[in-house]
Amino acid sequence: MSLQSVAQLAVQFLFSLRYSLNPYNYFLNPMLLLLIIPAAVFLWVFLKREFVKIVEDPEVHRRRKLVQKVMFFSRLVIILLLLIALASPFRESSQVIEGDPVITVLTDTSNSMAALSAWDPAIVERLQNKIDISVQPAGSVETSDIGDAVLNSLGPYQSILLVSDGQVTKGADLGDVALFAQKLNATINLIKLNPKESDVAIAVEGPGKTKADVDTKFSVLIKRSNFESSVPVKVSVDGVEIMNEPTASSVLYFNYSFPVGTHEIIASVNQQDFFPQNNIYYKTVKAVPMPKVIFLTHDTNVPLLQLLRQSFDVEASATFPDFQELDSSYAVITDNMDISDLESHTETLSNYITQGNGMLTIGGGNSLDKTYRATQFETLLPGFVGKAAKKDSDINVVMLIDVSGSTSSSLVNAQGESEKKVDVMKALAADVIRNSLGSTVKVGAIAYSQSASVVSDLSYLNDKKGLIDRISQLIDKQTGGTKTAIGLNSAIGMLANAKGSKNIILLSDGANQDRNYAIESAKLAANKGIKIYSVQVARVSEFSSESTDAENMMAYADITNGIYFGSDGAQRLRVLFGDNDKLPPQDFPSLFVVDDNHFITQNLKVDAKISGYNDVVPKIPARLLMTTTNGEPVLTAWRLGLGRVALWSSDDGSRWSGDTLGEQASEVWSRMGDWVIGEPDRKMAEKVDIPDTRINTPTPVLVKSKGVPRADNIGLYKVDQDTYAGTITPNEIGFQSVLGAEFAVNAPFEYENIGISKELRAIVASTGGKIFEPNDVDGILKFAKANAKRTVISQEGIRYPWVIAALILFLLEIFIRRYLRKE
Numbered sequence: 001m002s003l004q005s006v007a008q009l010a011v012q013f014l015f016s017l018r019y020s021l022n023p024y025n026y027f028l029n030p031m032l033l034l035l036i037i038p039a040a041v042f043l044w045v046f047l048k049r050e051f052v053k054i055v056e057d058p059e060v061h062r063r064r065k066l067v068q069k070v071m072f073f074s075r076l077v078i079i080l081l082l083l084i085a086l087a088s089p090f091r092e093s094s095q096v097i098e099g100d101p102v103i104t105v106l107t108d109t110s111n112s113m114a115a116l117s118a119w120d121p122a123i124v125e126r127l128q129n130k131i132d133i134s135v136q137p138a139g140s141v142e143t144s145d146i147g148d149a150v151l152n153s154l155g156p157y158q159s160i161l162l163v164s165d166g167q168v169t170k171g172a173d174l175g176d177v178a179l180f181a182q183k184l185n186a187t188i189n190l191i192k193l194n195p196k197e198s199d200v201a202i203a204v205e206g207p208g209k210t211k212a213d214v215d216t217k218f219s220v221l222i223k224r225s226n227f228e229s230s231v232p233v234k235v236s237v238d239g240v241e242i243m244n245e246p247t248a249s250s251v252l253y254f255n256y257s258f259p260v261g262t263h264e265i266i267a268s269v270n271q272q273d274f275f276p277q278n279n280i281y282y283k284t285v286k287a288v289p290m291p292k293v294i295f296l297t298h299d300t301n302v303p304l305l306q307l308l309r310q311s312f313d314v315e316a317s318a319t320f321p322d323f324q325e326l327d328s329s330y331a332v333i334t335d336n337m338d339i340s341d342l343e344s345h346t347e348t349l350s351n352y353i354t355q356g357n358g359m360l361t362i363g364g365g366n367s368l369d370k371t372y373r374a375t376q377f378e379t380l381l382p383g384f385v386g387k388a389a390k391k392d393s394d395i396n397v398v399m400l401i402d403v404s405g406s407t408s409s410s411l412v413n414a415q416g417e418s419e420k421k422v423d424v425m426k427a428l429a430a431d432v433i434r435n436s437l438g439s440t441v442k443v444g445a446i447a448y449s450q451s452a453s454v455v456s457d458l459s460y461l462n463d464k465k466g467l468i469d470r471i472s473q474l475i476d477k478q479t480g481g482t483k484t485a486i487g488l489n490s491a492i493g494m495l496a497n498a499k500g501s502k503n504i505i506l507l508s509d510g511a512n513q514d515r516n517y518a519i520e521s522a523k524l525a526a527n528k529g530i531k532i533y534s535v536q537v538a539r540v541s542e543f544s545s546e547s548t549d550a551e552n553m554m555a556y557a558d559i560t561n562g563i564y565f566g567s568d569g570a571q572r573l574r575v576l577f578g579d580n581d582k583l584p585p586q587d588f589p590s591l592f593v594v595d596d597n598h599f600i601t602q603n604l605k606v607d608a609k610i611s612g613y614n615d616v617v618p619k620i621p622a623r624l625l626m627t628t629t630n631g632e633p634v635l636t637a638w639r640l641g642l643g644r645v646a647l648w649s650s651d652d653g654s655r656w657s658g659d660t661l662g663e664q665a666s667e668v669w670s671r672m673g674d675w676v677i678g679e680p681d682r683k684m685a686e687k688v689d690i691p692d693t694r695i696n697t698p699t700p701v702l703v704k705s706k707g708v709p710r711a712d713n714i715g716l717y718k719v720d721q722d723t724y725a726g727t728i729t730p731n732e733i734g735f736q737s738v739l740g741a742e743f744a745v746n747a748p749f750e751y752e753n754i755g756i757s758k759e760l761r762a763i764v765a766s767t768g769g770k771i772f773e774p775n776d777v778d779g780i781l782k783f784a785k786a787n788a789k790r791t792v793i794s795q796e797g798i799r800y801p802w803v804i805a806a807l808i809l810f811l812l813e814i815f816i817r818r819y820l821r822k823e
Contacts, residue, residue, distance in 0.1 A: 028088035031493065039079045047072050067817055074813040081806035085799045101784040102132045104153045108146060108164035110139035112750050115197040115225060115274050119163050119774050126777045131784055138164065142748040147172030150188065151180065158186045159769075159787050161780065165193070166757030169749040175549065178763045182513050187769040187787055189780075190760060195226035199754050201278035202233065202269045208692060211680055212260040212287040214311050220252040220267050225755030232270045238263050258287035262742045264735055278751040282735060282744035284692055288681040289313070291330040293673065294321055296337055297652075298366075303661050304335070304652040304669065311670045312677075320345045330677040331357060335652050336364030339371045346376040353380065354641025358676025364651040368614035382622030382638035383647050386615055394500030395577060396442045396458060398491040399429050402508035403474050404449035404482035406766060407537075422476035424537045425507045430468045432505060436574035437461055444494050445470070448487030449477045458494050484508065484552075485517035488532075492525050502530040505573065506556060510536050510549030511766055518552070522559040529620060531562040533573065554597065561621055563595045575631045576624075589628035591665070600637065600646070600671040601625045608659030610634070616649040626668075635668075637675070644676045685722075688741035695733050695745050701726045703739060711739050 027033070047068050105124060127133050138149035146164050148171035153160055160181075168174055181188055206218035220235060220243075228248075235243035237256055265283040273279070290313040295305060300316045308314050315329070320341070326332070332349065334342060342349075353359055361367070361381060372378050372385040407422035429445070437443060444458035445467065455474070456467050488504070495502040504525065512518055525532060534553040550564075557564040565572060572594050591606045610628065618624045618636045626635035637646045650657040659665055674680075681687060686705050693699040701716070703709045703724040709716055716726040730736055730745045737743075746752075764771060772779050 026089055026091075027084075028090065030087055032083055032087040035083055036076075036080050039083075040076055043072060043075055043079070070813065070816055074809055074816075078806045078809050078813075081802045081809070085802040085806075089798050089802070091796055091798060101159075101781075101787070103127065103134075103159045103161050103780070103784050105133060105135045105161045105163065106138045106146070106149050106153060107135065108139050108144060108162070109137045109141075110144040110169075110750055111141055111275075112144065112165055112167055112754060115195060115199055115754065116165060116193040116756075117196045117774070119191055119193060123775060123777055123780075127780065130781055142750045144169045144750060145171035147174050147177045150174070150177045154181055154184055154186050156184045156186065157787070158184070159189060159784050160186065161189045161191065161772075162764075163191045163193070164760075165755065166190075166760030166763070167750075167753040167755075168757075169753075174757075174763050175759065178766045179511075179513065179515060181767045186767065188764055188767045189769040189783070190764050190771045192771050192773055193756070195755055197225075197274035198227040199225045199274040199278070200227055200231050200269050200271050201225075201275070201752050201754050202267050203281045203752055204235075204265055204267045204283045206283070206285070208284065209286045209288065209680065210258065211290050211311060213257055214290070215255045215257050216285070217253060217255050218265070220254070222247065222250055222252070222269065223752070223754055224250070227273070233267070234270065235265065235267045237265055258285060260287050260289055262286050264742070264744075275751045275754070277747040278754070282692070282733070282746055284735065284742055284744045286681075288684075291677050291680045291683075292328060293331050293333060293677070294326065294329045295333045295335060296320065296341070297335040298337070299335075299654070302335065302652050302654055303658075304362075304654075307661055307666055307669055308333075308673060312673055320348075323348075326352060328683070329357070330680070330683065331359060331673070333360045333362065333673075334367070335362045336367045338366045339369075339375055339377060342377050343375055346380065349377075350380060350640075353643035353645060356642040356678065356682065358644045358646075358678060360646045360648065360672055360676050362652050363614040363616075363649045365655070367651075368616060368647075368649055380640065380645060381619075381647050382636040382645055383616040383618045383633065383649065395438065395503070396495055396498040396500055397437060397444070397503045397505060397577060398458065398494050399433070399443065399445040399455075399471075400487050400491045400504050400506045400508075401425055401429055401445065401447045401455075401471065401474065402449070402482060402484075402487070402506075403447045403476045404511070405477050406482055406509055406511040408476045420476065421509050421537050422474070426471055426474060428535065428537065429471050429507055432573055433461070433464075433468055433471075437577050441577055442498065442500075443467070444491075446487060446490050446494065447474050448483070448490065450483050450486070452486050452490035454490070454494070458498060482508075482511050483514050483517075484512045484556075485514045485521045488518060488521035488525060488556075492521070492528060492530060495530055496528070502528070503562075503577070504530060504532045506532055506534045506553070507537065508534070508553065510534075510551075510553045512549075512552050515552055519555060519559065522556045526560040530560060531620075532556045532560040533562045533565065533576075535565045535573075557597075561623060563624075564597050575627050575629065589630045589632075591634060591660070592627050592629050593625070594627055595623055595625050598623060598625050598637065599675050600635070600668070604668060604671065606660075606665045606668055608657065608662070608665035610650050610657040610659065612650065612656035614649045616647065635672075644678065646672050646676055648672065688739045690728070690738060690741050690743040692744040692746070693730060694748055695730060696748070698727045698729050699743075701728055701738060709739060714738065 124133060124135055136149065136153060138146050144167055146162070146166065147168050150160055151172055166174060178188060201223040203221045204218055205221060207216060210216040220233060222231065222233065230246040230248040232246045233243065233252060234241065235254065242256070243252070243254055263285045265285060266280065268280040271279065290311070293308070293312045293314050295308070295314050295316045297316055298318050305314060305316055326348070349359065359380065368385045370386040378385055402425065403422055407425065408420060433443065439462050441461050442458050443461045443464065445455035447453050447455055455470050456464065491504045522532060534557045536550060536553045554564045575592055575594060589609065591608050591610060593601045593604060593606060596602055596604070613628065613632050613634060616633050616636065618633055619638070622636050622638040624633055624636050627633055634650055635646065635648055637644065653661040660668060684704065689702040690699065701714055703716060704722055705724065706722055709724055714726040714728050716724040719725045728738060733745050733747060735742055735744055761771065770783055
């Protein structure tokens with residue numbers, strides 16, 4: 001063995017020794033042990049003090065001092081033993097459990113299974129001769145409630161064998177079921193089925209409600225199963241054909257401007273395939289009059305006004321409107337207004353916003369300056385105005401890295417190469433530390449799986465030596481689950497006494513065995529002013545806002561007003577935490593989307609530079625959506641009561657941000673307006689809302705009416721003033737009308753998501769299951785027997801020995817004291 005290898009082993013040993021000394025590996029509440037320090041001081045002062053002074057014989061005085069010393073040390077040890085018990089010590093133990101191999105086979109009986117290759121039921125008879133097996137149907141003709149079926153069949157250490165396409169249309173999500181299976185140490189396995197029949201499904205995505213005479217974007221989704229060639233797609237609006245072309249693409253786009261009223265969209269694919277039910281899709285769009293917006297400005301010729309009037313009914317004014325005019329509007333926009341024009345109307349604006357309306361405040365030479373600071377109007381805004389920008393020395397960041405068993409699985413990178421998730425996370429962590437954090441930021445690092453280990457304590461990045469090397473030496477746990485709560489609690493503890501902003505950058509695939517505990521930990525972080533920036537590393541099929549793992553990562557960020565990123569989050573983290581002042585000077589920095597999980601910025605493409613901005617620091621409950629590439633906040637938003645407030649800390653395009661009025665960036669203004677407005681028809685005195693639905697599906701009906709509405713076959717009941725609700729269950733496909741409101745009825749979901757679910761393989765892998773060939777009897781049998789023998793790691797509390805030891809020591813002290821007094 002070379003000297004270099006010996007040195008590497010020595011370094012790894014020292015790191016592992018340091019990790020093993022982490023108190024969180026042995027105590028649930030290790031901070032309680034620190035109470036021994038004030039306890040020792042108090043005990044020493046208490047025993048030294050003489051409450052009654054008496055004249056003693058020298059020998060008696062000597063014995064009394066000896067008794068005091070015995071009492072001090074014994075009581076100190078007793079207190080320490082009790083504190084150890086209160087700190088909840090535990091030990092992890094592994095136990096091998098052997099059980100009888102049992103398999104529950106769940107066969108999906110829904111119609112979508114007809115398009116897949118057949119599975120020979122004779123395999124069950126072959127298995128029954130060698131193993132305990134039960135077969136249960138799951139789903140029905142047009143309903144796939146596979147998640148519910150798995151939940152009803154799950155038991156500790158049990159193996160579920162699915163014969164399904166994984167397309168759940170009702171009930172529990174399979175991702176949530178997989179998390180529950182992990183807690184039970186159960187596995188979900190799959191019989192590999194391939195598409196047998198060719199099928200194409202079509203659907204239309206887009207808003208069900210839009211503004212009249214404004215271009216609205218729609219997506220036509222073409223889903224294929226065992227079908228690769230082009231298909232002819234036709235789209236019509238109100239009976240007029242607007243698209244008729246063959247395509248091999250999975251999505252087509254079109255824009256359309258509707259007059260006021262309800263309109264019909266029909267998309268169809270003219271193709272002979274297996275399920276004709278999914279070859280046509282119906283959609284309704286309700287176009288409402290442009291919502292009224294009050295634009296407060298001293299310059300009614302600003303170019304922004306012309307841009308906004310393309311999407312909104314804008315009324316420009318230099319003076320604050322009266323109550324009637326304000327009440328009829330959906331939002332107020334203040335453009336470069338002096339604080340003297342707004343401060344006296346703050347209470348009126350506050351009531352207006354909290355009742356469900358919106359406000360957009362735009363900066364400029366007269367706006368968002370030092371005169372705004374500490375005013376009542378500033379309390380309405382999602383940012384503090386006119387304050388100095390953040391200092392690097394005030395920033396604390398803990399890198400929290402997931403090294404659990406799920407991170408040992410592989411994914412395919414952009415170069416088509418296979419990499420372990422944990423290796424991607426380590427590389428991402430190194431990139432963030434090297435390129436995304438300012439040199440004077442305080443940084444700590446923690447690795448976690450079922451326990452947490454401190455990789456590096458919180459200190460200035462300038463003082464870190466070899467931090468990236470230590471992170472690169474982290475090894476994923478080949479087995480065991482993910483306890484994110486333990487990792488978050490450890491990071492919260494590291495940040496507890498830090499001064500300045502407190503942030504956790506969580507690098508994980510999102511898999512978690514203790515989601516409820518992790519959510520509570522995130523709430524604890526929020527209460528302590530800590531933000532979580534969650535960076536998810538996952539496969540393309542896993543990286544979806546609909547997946548359970550992504551929902552976990554989003555939840556941690558949302559609860560703490562942090563930001564959820566994909567694995568491309570390093571650049572955005574640099575804008576938030578980097579040495580932006582040390583970047584090359586930019587006369588005109590570009591706009592940069594930091595948080596793309598908000599209505600305003602989702603899928604927003606902004607190609608614009610700005611030459612000026614107002615100093616604004618986002619408030620803790622607010623969401624920072626856009627900055628300059630130098631890291632200066634430009635767009636911040638928050639909810640205030642029932643209303644919404646957005647803050648644009650550059651100007652209206654007259655001087656500083658003219659690029660935002662061009663074709664490449666102007667959408668940001670309409671997005672801001674749409675968001676602060678909310679529902680564009682909520683102020684209508686009478687309306688009927690019925691969403692597009694599916695055949696034989698109960699569908700809500702909401703009616704706003706001055707009088708009591710009457711409709712056949714619908715029982716309406718009053719839910720609020722002039723508001724009534726009910727339910728309708730349509731039994732025909734196509735367009736239908738109730739109380740003058742038109743809505744679309746489509747075929748069941750069963751026929752929309754065709755083929756094998758993309759997430760199914762990941763769900764099977766997350767529980768430690770396997771995918772078997774249809775006739776692999778020996779493989780199924782071998783796996784079931786191996787799965788019956790499990791090594792279970794559990795935490796065992798060991799409080800009582802410490803309490804008993806304290807009691808024994810107390811009794812021993814009494815004996816010694818009495819003995820000394822007797823002598």
